[in-house]
Amino acid sequence: MSAFSSLAEKLQNTFKKLKGKGKLTEKDVQEAMREVRLALLEADVNYKVVKDFTATVKERALGQEVMESLTPAQQVIKIVNEELTALMGGTQSKITLASKPPTIIMLVGLQGAGKTTTAGKLAGYFKRQGRRPLLVACDVYRPAAIKQLEVVGGKLEIPVFSLGERVSPVEIARQAVAHAQNHGNDLVVLDTAGRLHINEELMQELENIKTAVKPHEILLVVDAMTGQDAVSVAESFHQTLGLDGIIMTKLDGDTRGGAALSVKAVTGRPIKFAGMGEKLDALEPFHPDRMASRILGMGDVLTLIEKAQASFDQAKAKEMERKLRQQEFTLEDFLDQLNQMKSMGPLEDILGMLPGLGQAKQLKNLQVDEKELQHVEAIIQSMTPAERRNPEIINGSRKRRIAQGSGTRVQDVNRLLKQFAEARKMMKQLGEMAGAAKKGKKGFKFPLFR
Amino acid sequence: MGFFEKLKAGLAKTRAGFVDKVNTLVTGRTKIDEEFYEELEEILIQSDVGVETTLKLVEQVKASAKERKATSGEEVKDILKEEIENILSAKDSSLNFQEDGLTVIMVVGVNGAGKTTTIGKLAANFKSEGKKVLLAAADTFRAAAIEQLEIWAERSGVELVKHQEGSDPAAVAFDGLKAAQSRQADVLIIDTAGRLQNKKNLMNELNKIFRVLNREASGTPHEVLLVIDATTGQNALSQALVFKEAANVTGIVLTKLDGTAKGGVIIPVADQLQIPVKFVGVGEGIDDLKPFDAKDFVSALFSEEG
Structure with a gap:
């Protein structure tokens, strides 16, 4: 199996050739959407959901101008992530509690999704909030399912209601609710048998339980590793029962969990909780934004984009761009750029947030080292304003003075001057290219540092 | 019910999705074009075959179809069947059972x-x-x-x-x-x-x-x-x-x-x-x-x- 490289990296590659363009063309976006599509499919998001989704993203990407300090790739990722988070819904881990207790929660799902464990976790969650839950064993089919719930209940010190395997689940549910009313349990969690959604007989049974006890919340328990079929499962449970929410389980695995997006898309119901482990307290509120990044396999690139947006002064960037075009870029501006970069936070952090190996290769050549940057700063600050604006005048004796003033060596000063000359040369070329392409109408993006 | 029937029955739903789509795709199709293969890709992906293997399969089917000068959807379908079967039977699927001993x-x-x-x-x-x-x-x-x-x-x-x-x-x-x-x-x-x-x-x-x-x-x-x-x-x-x-x-x-x-x-x-x-x-x-x-x-x- 080939290691899946992250979407961010792929998009970066797609857009590599576009550096300097102010606006994405339809074809560029098309190509980017292909990468987005593949990434989502690799994450098991349902095909149809992916299709609709990429259509939405494409529309937005085409309509938007690329922001000054960002590359088109980042811009597209940002749109993808925003749309994905939006599609996933807000944080809604709330369970509607009945005005007249007990609140009845019914868990349904396929075999092996993790209903019994989740029932225990959910009851435990409410117990910690001071409620008095009752667990109800309605799975009379799977061998030892009742026993499993009893063990789980025992560990959590939560009572378990069961009538054995010979009583119908509908009857068990009905009696359990009465039991809760008589025993002061303000919350009832019904653990039902796992079933195939195409098994009409068993689906009918769930409907009967619903009619008998009128649960306040019917939650579908979905294994996060589910593939394309998640859609039809969610659809038929929703059609038969009218779901109120979803609980994703086994999210502590290494699955990308695209099923979350699929079930949300077809049911329109919020994902309320995420099962994060085998321990009975491993149930967490669901975070749509984190899930979005996870599905995309993107690391923390979004945080980085936000940081960059927050710390780059648009006006300054414009001015810099003008200077570059007119080849007025000086060491002072260089220093300015360094300071802007520093305001984004420690360099290691920034590098850590960058996705993928493609980036790392470039960064290795950059040799960015916090200390080195300090030296660069010191060297520039030890120059006279005339020297900063016009580095050509820096001769041997000036170099010695600068080195002494900044506590560095002449070699360091030389290296900086050389780097700067190269940077300026490169920028000049870029400027000419951009100028030739766009007749100076749209500027190019200058690299952060180099 | 024999096993084959059972498997068929078990797969009935799978087929309803998968084969119906393939059949709709192939029947009466005389022109095998890019669009045809794209739809084939779609069907495979919806069956959880995954992007990488789907692309590989479709490439193989394309090459074989060209080689054998397949012109109908039906022929291409047979090629796809063959390719999938080849993948699935590449390794021996019989149980390593010890005739004597444990x-x-x-x-x-x-x-x-x-x-x-x-x-x-x-x-x-x-x-x-x-x-x-x-x-x-x-x-x-x-x-x-x-x-x-x-x-x-x-x-x-x-x-x-x-x-x-x-x-x-x-x-x-x-x-x-x-x-x-x-x-x-x-x-x-x-x-x-x-x-x-x-x-x-x-x-x-x-x-x-x-x-x-x-x-x-x-x-x-x-x-x-x-x-x-x-x-x-x-x-x-x-x-x-x-x-x-x-x-x-x-x-x-x-x-x-x-x-x-x-x-x-x-x-x-x-x-x-x-x-x-x-x-x-x-x-x-x-x-x-x-x-x-x-x-x-x-x-x-x-x-x-x-």
């Missing part, structure tokens, strides 16, 4: 895949063949897992070796092996706890069970079966990869093929990791676990009549 089978997988149920069915199968079967309850973690296996053992009338919940699973496996040897059993089947493959310590624990067996009786376990739920998506690849590393998986049991789940993920698993599918579970009954046959599987997947 055969040790270890069953592994993620949580909820259907390990215990699979073992129940396997035990019943061997028992009906007149074999002496012993089960070892090495899932000492999940609540009531031992009881669940006990019920299966009773149902199929086989013996069970167990410890307390929470005890060392490697010790249970060890005891199981010793008991099987002294009682001269033909088959020992070891149940293990479900574990997500990214849990390092749990995978180490699994590796320890494997090593203990291997140390006590060389050549054992003869089979390590990874149980994969047919509804699983691309994560099955990671499961197969990591479980293979920890416990040298020799075959796959594809369970819950009786839903609408396509189980298509076994195609990339077989293709990329060279692990054969050995059994499929096509129903909830005790005798609904059957040896895997690539030809039957593909035929059932593509068969025309209901």
